[in-house]
Amino acid sequence: MINFRRDTFDRFSAKTIATAVTGVAVVGAGLSVAVLHTEAPPAKAASASTVEASRGVSGLVPGEVGHGLKLPSHAPEKKAAALPGGISTGTSFWDAQTASGKPMSYHTLASPYWPLGTKVKVTIGKKSAVGVVEDFGPAEWAVAQHNPPAIVDLSEEMMQYLTGTRSNSVPIKFQVLQLGTGPVYRHSGTGYDMATGVSEK
Known part of the structure; x- marks a missing residue:
C-alpha cells in the first residue's frame, strides 16, 4: 500500500x-x-442581399459617406434684387460728345438717374433695342413736361429704328438689364422713383 x-x-x-x-x-x-x-466565432460578413437592402435612395449604406456627395444646405438662398422697369416717355437726341467721353452711336442712351454704363432694353410696340447710358439728360424741365415722365433719351438712330422717325417723343417700355458703375447725374427729381424703383433721397 x-x-x-x-x-x-x-x-x-x-x-x-x-x-x-x-x-x-x-x-x-x-x-x-x-x-x-x-x-x-468570427462574425460572418453581411450578405450582399443584406447590404443592398440597407442602401437608401442615395445608394449608400447608413453611415457610409460617398465621394463628392453634397449634403443639402439649409442656408437660405439670396435672391438678386429686381432691376427697375416700367413705362415712361422716350425722347431722342444726338450730340457730338457724350458725358462718358465715348462717341455718339446707335446704342447711346441718356438718363439723369441711371449711372453711366447702365444697359437698358427699350421696347416700342413690337420692336426692341438695347442701349447703354453714355450721357446725362434730359433736363428736369424736359422730364417733367411729359406724362409719364421722360426719364430716358434715345439716340436718333435708335428712335428711327423703333418708330420710323429720328426726332420723336413716345411712350416706351423700359427694362434695366444691368446697372453701370459710372457716375449719376441726379439723385432726385421727377420720375426718379420710377427710374430706380426707390423713393427719392
Missing part, C-alpha cells in the same frame, strides 16, 4: 477539485488565476 502524507493529499485534492469546479488553479501559497474562456 502506498502511503500519502495527509498534507500532500490535501493540497492535491483541493487543487483538483478547485480546477474541476471553477476552472481556477491555486498554485502554492500564491494565487495564480487562469480563467478558462472560449473565443466567440
Whole structure:
C-alpha cells in the first residue's frame, strides 16, 4: 500500500477539485488565476442581399459617406434684387460728345438717374433695342413736361429704328438689364422713383 502524507493529499485534492469546479488553479501559497474562456466565432460578413437592402435612395449604406456627395444646405438662398422697369416717355437726341467721353452711336442712351454704363432694353410696340447710358439728360424741365415722365433719351438712330422717325417723343417700355458703375447725374427729381424703383433721397 502506498502511503500519502495527509498534507500532500490535501493540497492535491483541493487543487483538483478547485480546477474541476471553477476552472481556477491555486498554485502554492500564491494565487495564480487562469480563467478558462472560449473565443466567440468570427462574425460572418453581411450578405450582399443584406447590404443592398440597407442602401437608401442615395445608394449608400447608413453611415457610409460617398465621394463628392453634397449634403443639402439649409442656408437660405439670396435672391438678386429686381432691376427697375416700367413705362415712361422716350425722347431722342444726338450730340457730338457724350458725358462718358465715348462717341455718339446707335446704342447711346441718356438718363439723369441711371449711372453711366447702365444697359437698358427699350421696347416700342413690337420692336426692341438695347442701349447703354453714355450721357446725362434730359433736363428736369424736359422730364417733367411729359406724362409719364421722360426719364430716358434715345439716340436718333435708335428712335428711327423703333418708330420710323429720328426726332420723336413716345411712350416706351423700359427694362434695366444691368446697372453701370459710372457716375449719376441726379439723385432726385421727377420720375426718379420710377427710374430706380426707390423713393427719392
